[in-house]
Amino acid sequence: ALAFDNRGGARRLTEHLLTLGHQRIAYVAGPVERTTTRHRLEGHRDAMEAAGLGDAVDALTVHGPYDRRSGYDATLELLRREPALTAVVAANDTVALGACAALREQGRSIPDDVSVAGFDDLPFSADAMPALTTVRLPLHEAGARAGRLAMGREAAPAGGIATVPADLVVRGSTAAARG
Incomplete structure (x- = not known):
């Protein structure tokens, strides 16, 4: 079996934001029952705990479907909870686009006021304005390898399971935290 390193990818993504000086990092997670959601949230939590910010994770996490509307609604909720948030990590790139829409509607500039990052490096991510920082999963390569194994x-x-690495792709949607 092949397993994507969702935990490691999410950890690297959150570490990227932490190195930019972000401390109020919100997380728009996917559905609670999904393994992918759990692993990505665990990676985010690992990075936050290593930075001494683990206590804020639960209060700044909202779960929902892997769709644009979820990112939009969750970001509005997170802004109500923490108006001074400086970054949003989204469960995937589609959710991140919803987060970006909510932030713009609230008068927040990306990345000047709030950095936004996604996951999966979907084709539109490079064309978003600004281009979306994300985690790339090598789907084509994994599929080819699965075929060779099969x-x-x-x-x-x-051990029967190979972990497929996830790569951080830094683009224009993340920048140093203000203040």
């Missing part, structure tokens, strides 16, 4: 053209990984 056809016996590649040896099975030790």
Whole structure:
């Protein structure tokens, strides 16, 4: 089996924001029952706890579907909870676009006022304004490898599970925190 490193990718994404000076980082998570949601939130939490900010994670996390509307609604809720938030990490790039719309509607500039980051590096992410910082999952390469494994053209990984790395892609939607 192949497993994407959702936990590690989310951790690196949050660490990126922390190195930019962000401390009030909100998280728009996916559905509670999804393994992907749990792993990505665990990675975010790991980074926040390592920075001494773990106590804020639950209060600044909202769960919802993996869609644009969820990102929009959750971001409005998170702004009500923490008007001074400086960054939003979204469960995926589609959710991130909803977060961006809510922030713009509230008069917040991206990334000057609030940095926004997504996950998956969907094709539109590079074309968003500003281009979206995200985590890329190598779907094509993973699919090709899965095919080779299934056809016996590649040896099975030790323990039966191989982890596929996730890469941080930094673009214009994240910047240093103000103040």
